[in-house]
Amino acid sequence: MSQNHFTLSFPLKSPVDAKALSEQLPPLMPAMFQAEDAIGTMHYSRFTLLSDKTLLFLGDFDGEFAQLMADLAKQTGPVFDAIFQHVENPPPSPVASSSEAFVEWASEHLLTAVNLYTAYPDVTVKEIKALASAADVAGAGELHPFLVVLPMKSKLAFIEVELILRARGSGTTKDLDKVGTPHFAQFVKLEDNQIGFFTVYDGSFDKYIADFTKNIGPIFDLLFKFTKGAPPSPCRKYLQEFIDFAAGANRTPIGFYQAYPGLSVQDIHALIADSKAQSAAGD
Numbered sequence: 212m213s214q215n216h217f218t219l220s221f222p223l224k225s226p227v228d229a230k231a232l233s234e235q236l237p238p239l240m241p242a243m244f245q246a247e248d249a250i251g252t253m254h255y256s257r258f259t260l261l262s263d264k265t266l267l268f269l270g271d272f273d274g275e276f277a278q279l280m281a282d283l284a285k286q287t288g289p290v291f292d293a294i295f296q297h298v299e300n301p302p303p304s305p306v307a308s309s310s311e312a313f314v315e316w317a318s319e320h321l322l323t324a325v326n327l328y329t330a331y332p333d334v335t336v337k338e339i340k341a342l343a344s345a346a347d348v349a350g351a352g353e354l355h356p357f358l359v360v361l362p363m364k365s366k367l368a369f370i371e372v373e374l375i376l377r378a379r380g381s382g383t384t385k386d387l388d389k390v391g392t393p394h395f396a397q398f399v400k401l402e403d404n405q406i407g408f409f410t411v412y413d414g415s416f417d418k419y420i421a422d423f424t425k426n427i428g429p430i431f432d433l434l435f436k437f438t439k440g441a442p443p444s445p446c447r448k449y450l451q452e453f454i455d456f457a458a459g460a461n462r463t464p465i466g467f468y469q470a471y472p473g474l475s476v477q478d479i480h481a482l483i484a485d486s487k488a489q490s491a492a493g494d
Contacts, residue, residue: 226263228297240466284310350473368437
């Protein structure tokens with residue numbers, strides 16, 4: 212599998228800096244999206260403010276982390292230069308001419324993903340784009356990022372949840388496959404005994420949560436035993452309460468890059484299946 216995920220944590224100087232970034236970053240996103248298109252290995256990316264003291268940058272990508280960070284430094288340096296004005300102990304700037312220092316800084320601020328999910332693990336960004344172009348398929352779907360942060364009751368609860376998630380790795384993958392609409396998903400360890408559940412999904416929020424609850428609800432029933440302010444369980448029985456909780460725990464994305472806009476999970480699976488069928492017929 213060539214695909215991977217990163218969550219980078221930017222420690223901010225103050226709440227004033229967090230507010231400034233919420234205003235400064237959105238106008239910079241179009242140029243960043245163009246650069247990510249040029250790099251050609253990023254499936255999805257998004258920024259979000261975790262708190263007044265932390266900015267997160269999340270991405271689903273092909274290849275090696277260090278190479279991607281080097282490419283981002285060269286292609287999107289001005290975006291990170293703007294961010295680093297508000298960050299404690301930033302790397303040297305301009306980032307574009309200090310790519311090695313940026314890669315090292317990014318590696319030191321990479322958060323740990325407890326597990327990773329991808330709906331189509333064996334294809335790259337370039338392959339998906341090529342398949343869609345050859346089939347003359349344009350994406351008409353609606354994709355959204357889901358950035359839910361779960362505060363654990365204690366450090367001990369945080370450790371317990373990490374162990375549960377690691378033990379449930381392959382089972383979680385099977386459950387997400389049954390949902391049928393998540394593209395990528397990961398549980399990530401965050402500051403202050405929090406766990407992030409970050410996904411990119413197809414369709415409306417309410418339908419996603421309903422399908423999600425049906426197929427992966429039992430995992431969240433288990434996690435909610437350790438979560439502050441959790442909704443009632445089981446999720447399947449208290450669907451509206453879970454929807455309300457998820458909406459309230461969801462962080463607002465700043466920018467949402469899509470390498471192949473509008474292509475749903477099922478669109479991509481169909482393109483892969485058609486390609487394999489054509490290849491088999493050719494043999």
